[in-house]
Structure formats: structure tokens, C-alpha cells
Amino acid sequence: MSLHGRDLISIRDLSREEIEDVLAAAKRMVPYAGGAKVSHSLDHKIVAMAFFEPSTRTRLSFEAAVQRLGGSCITIADASVTSMRKGESLHDTIRMLGSYADAIVIRHPNEGSARLAARASDRPVLNAGDGSGQHPTQTLLDLATMQEAFGTLSGLRVVLLGDLKFGRTVHSLAHAIALFGSDIVLTSPPALGLPAQARRQLEHMGAKVREQADLHEAIRDADVLYVTRIQKERFGDESEYRRVAGSYRVDASVLADAKPRLAVMHPLPRAGEIAPEVDSTPHAVYFRQAALAVPVRMALLDMILGGRKGD
Ligand code: CP
Secondary structure (H helix, E strand, O other): OOOOOOOOOOOOHHOOHHHHHHHHHHHHHHHHHOOOOOOOOOOOOOOEEEOOOOEEEHHHHHHHHHHOOOOOEEEOOOHOHHHHOOOOHHHHHHHHHHHOOOOOOOEOOOOOOHHHHHHHOOEEEEEEEOOOOOOOOHHHHHHHHHHHOOOOOOOOOOEEEEOOOHHHHHHHHHHHHHHHHOEEEOOOHHHOOOHHHHHHHHHHOOOOEEEEEOOOHHHOOOEEEEEOOOOOOOOOOHEEEEOOOOOEOOOOOHHHOOOOOEEEEEEOOOOOOOHHHHHHHHEEEEHHHHOOOOOOHHHHHHHHHOOOOOO
């Protein structure tokens, strides 16, 4: 089914075939993302960036993607300078943005906010992270990174390390890993495990899911180590955060027993959970992962909103 005019709120909104189409299109976008070729796909189109939470990669790569496709952006980067400070609702803000722009990219601290935004506007809405819910466009670039590293998304063993309770990137990614038939190993502090319902959904899809508390054991036969930051901003109580802060760290000693081709991934930002010494090892793909954000988001925007093709 065509993605034209559709919302992307959850990775579940895309079939396996649609994900494969986006990844194939992202490969074709690489020369456009680097400026070697010029696209007019979004000529005269405006995309609204509605970011009510901090972001570096997601907002700026979306803005770069729009501009590389010939479009332009209007941006809320700080909710405190909008009329929401005067009490305007998210519903009204989004409904109004839909009359200024052709599509809306939203990040918001509340789970379900992107779904609410999609109901408020008849423009396509793309979820750029809703609280602890979903981050589907991150998953697409995560998959592009794995595909580039291994040539396949099937038959891999993927360790999800860190905050699996609040981390929206792993909530989206775990579904996609299951969809493509790779195995999932869950490694987290006990208080930050994957919610039971999310695990049941993966098992219902036929995924092999197991827990392995010991990081050294977990990565021994892993192909991918997907590291996440503890989501400090989601804790209601600072003392609870302090109890788990710093409880895992990937460094050279952790990687000593890893397969030579282990890919260490991270959606970034990192906050101490990957030592800088890992950056210079062949395992580190997290900056490549961040770079792929532009061609992947270009491909998605082109499929949802695009018109005239490149010269
Ligand atoms: N990966 C990611 O969502 O990064 P930002 O929070 O910087 O957008």
C-alpha cells in the first residue's frame, strides 16, 4: 500500500514490505542527502516541526531532510515560547499548524500525544517520539544501520541493553526485530525491564525473547548490541533514578569477548553508558547510525508527501 498522505505514529503502522520499501528508497536517497544530487520532491511544501521536548538528531535531521528535498520548515523547538504557555491545548496547536504546513512532525513528553495530533489534523503526522511510547522513524534508521552492517535483518541476535521500561526507541525497535525474524536478548537493571505486555506482544509474533542480566554473557554470541540511556526525565522520583544511574557501561573490557563483527548501536545522546574508547573500535556504528537519519527521513517524507522527482 502507498504511504502517500499517511500518518506514522507507531512502527506497527508499517508492514514488513513497507519497511523494506522505505529502506530501499533510503539507499537511493544517499547521494541526495549528501548534496551530490538535487531533489525537487518537496518543492513548495512546508513541514512543521512541533518539538515539545529537547532534540538534536531527530529535529535537525528532519529539517535537513526536508531542505534536501527542496521543501522548507516552520519550527517549534521550545514549547515555552508558544501560546501553550497561555493555556492553548495540544489539539488546538496541532490543528492550527495543519493549516500552515503540509505535514507535521511531533515530539512530545506524553505517550499517545502523536495519536492525538493525528486526530487533530488531516495533514500527515509523523511521530518523532511520544514519551515512553514509540519512536518509529528512529527504528527505520536503526534498521537501515543493521542492514548496512549485515546485509540482512533476519537471523541476527540483538541485545537490547539499558532502560527497556521507559525507552521508546527500544519499544519500536523490538517490534521491528521480531517482524524480521531476529532474536532478542533483554539486558537491563531489574527495575527497568521491558514491560510485560510488550514482551507478550513480541512472543505472540513468534519472536525468540530471553533475558540475560549479565552483559558479558549477553554479548558473547550477539550480532548487535543496542545500548540505551537511562531516561532520567521519565522518573517521577530522583532517588529512584539515582538507584539505577551508572549501573551498566560498555567499554573495551566488555567488548573483549564479543564477535569481531558485533555492531554497537545507540540512538544517542549517550550519557556515560558507552565509554569514548569504544568510538575508535570497529564495533562502533552509532555515529553512522545518526548520519543515516537524513536519507531515511528523506525517503519517508518523499513517500508520504513527495511530488516531482530529482533532476
Ligand atoms: N535519537 C534521538 O531521538 O536523538 P534526539 O533526542 O537528539 O533527537
